[in-house]
Amino acid sequence: MSIKEAVTSRGPKPETIAGHIRAAIIEHRLAPGAKLGEGQLCEVFGTKRGTVRQALALLAADRLVDLEPNRGAFVASPSLQDVHEVFEMRRIIELAVVERISSLRTRRLGAIREKIGREQKAFEGRNFPLWVRLSGEFHTELGRLTGNSVLCNCLDELVARSTLISALYESFGRSSCSYEEHEVILEAIEAGNTEVAVSLMSHHLQSVERKMLDRPSQGAADLREVFRNVE
Known part of the structure; x- marks a missing residue:
């Protein structure tokens, strides 16, 4: 849904605003530590501060935004401990996912293969925001x-x-989540080779975690520029 479609006489809903901010974070248009000024967000989305605050609260509940008293809202800045804990949980969940769907021999894998193809095209076309989003969607799908x-x-x-x-x-422009590895994992799932599929996913997630670089991004952001192409 576009911003214009979501706007009523009272402006867009908090969930709509939260969705656009979430997408900007996922596509690396908003860096960790970026300040999410209420005034700019009100201007960008054509709404009131109360609605913006509700949207930011939704994102804070998902740990994507930090709300700091007397300072405002900021895109969250995960620590190295957060890295380890997040990927530990991902391994627990995603290995179970692969084991289950591989043993079921599901036939609903065509859409995921198509998504990997789009992921590759985004990478080759240097559309890095789309590439990052599709890389994550492989896992969630x-x-x-x-x-x-x-x-x-x-x-x-x-x-x-x-x-x-x-x-x-x-x-x-760099992502540790490789579409080539996604292809190999999917092939093992399609073949019903549960043990290999689980092993490949485990190696993939461990590799993603290891490739994280200890090099913080800059936190400055012009919210008008970040959301200028949102319709």
């Missing part, structure tokens, strides 16, 4: 094949936090 909504909600949050971590510890 596998989770959806389990049909477990609670698991999906947990995985969505973990992948979003992983993307935030990569924005902090990796340079722009």
Whole structure:
């Protein structure tokens, strides 16, 4: 839904604003530590401070935004301990996901293969924001094949936090989440080779964690520029 479509006489809903900010974080258009000024957000989304504050509270609940008394809201800046804890949880959940869907021999993998193709095209076309988003969606879409909504909600949050971590510890245009590895994992799942698929996913997630670089990004951001192409 576009901003214009979501706007009523009272402005867009908090969930709509939160969704646009979340997308900007996931696509690395907003760096960790970036200040989310209420005034600019009100101007960008054509709404009141109360609505913006509700949106920021939603993002804070997902640990994507830090709310600091007397200072305002900032895109969260994960620590190295956060890196280890997030990826520990991802391994626990995603290895179980791969084991389950591989043993089921599900036929609903075509959309995920198509997504990997889009991921490769985004990389080759140097569309890095889209590439980053699609890399994360490979993992969340596998989770959806389990049909477990609670698991999906947990995985969505973990992948979003992983993307935030990569924005902090990796340079722009570089992602440790490889579409080539995604292809190999999917092939093992399609073949019903559960043991190999689980091993490949474990190695993939460990590799992603190791490649995080201890090099913080700059936190300055012009919110008008970040959201200028949002319709």
